Amino acid sequence: MANKYKYSFALHSAWNYQNEVEEMDKYSENGWQLVKAALFHRKYVKNDKIRYRYQLDFRRIEDKGRYIETFREQGWEYVDSTINGWHYFRKIYDPSLPEEEYEIFTDRESFNAMKKNWARIALVIAIFGGIMALIYGIKLIMVPSVPFLLLFLTFLIEFSVLFRGVLIMRAKESKRKRNRYRDSVLITVFFLTIILGTSSGISLAGKRPNITVNRIPEANEESVNNERFGDFEVKYPDNYFLDLGIESKDPMTFEVVNEKGEAVYKITDTSFHEDDIRLNLKKGTYYFSMSCDTYYNLNCNIN
């Protein structure tokens, strides 16, 4: 007979990990027994004949044999571990036993040590997010554009949510009321924000034009008149940044022209050097245009 499986994709925060224990206890009560625990889901198999109580432990295990044996000695069966270091145990439920039989931490010190251990690792990840938010924040100020805004906000959220988690886990006693539903929604939104924010930020950054042209006159070139070059495509409206360098004897006219033939940027000068000239461009195709009698050098880049 084929086994019946059920999956739970409810995410729980580490600082409210008892919500997950409650979920597994509830499932077991309804005849669904845990077989696999992963980062983003749990797999249950149907078995009405037994009822378990669950516990979670977080640590880096040095000696798995000794670890599992220490739990087995007190009736705990090891079920599974997640890649980030949460270990799942269960014990057959006997209603006649006192509630403390289903605890794995029997003193404040060891319970706080477990939470602190999680907080230490989470702090490293939070600080990484903080540094990334700072880098993208500075980039955003210097080069205001959509991808940098997305990446800045994503890392800022990552930092603040994780850092808040670290503070909660480091607190000696948590007096907050746990709400299973709200916690699940918040953590799901958190992970979706991280995944969508970074992927769309990186993908938008990759879709930006990056055209560099370095133009020096050819041997018998007398003059150029409205020469079109460096066609590029703007895939989404945003600020784009032009680096421009002009060296010429006669005044040179340089333009950025849109598909309707209108100049969105125009300058006439004999010597001009400027980086990060901000152009607010709409979606569409554009090209550069130059006119000059005698020139020495033109270089430009748009990104």
Add this chain to the structure above:
Amino acid sequence: MKKSEPLSESYYYILLCLAKGANHGYGIMQMTEELSKGDVKIGSGTMYGATSNMMKKGWIREIVSDGAGFERRRQYQLTDSGRDILRAEIKRLKRMLENAEEV
């Protein structure tokens, strides 16, 4: 020996239960419950954390006893430095108790 921090209840009972000889985790847990008349319990998470830490500090060591099947299991044994720690703690607790009686 440098002055050490007071031991936690779990650490103290684990060392105490090993004073008369090696024992396994379950034995330590049972003996602790008996000695404290059920007041002190050492859960599996607490036990693993405490034994790991005390092995790192060199207060206890792990020995695998000979024997087949269930008899062949890990036991813990007190080291000399572990015995010193336990003696110092008992001395400290005695002093505290005597002080309480004086007041």
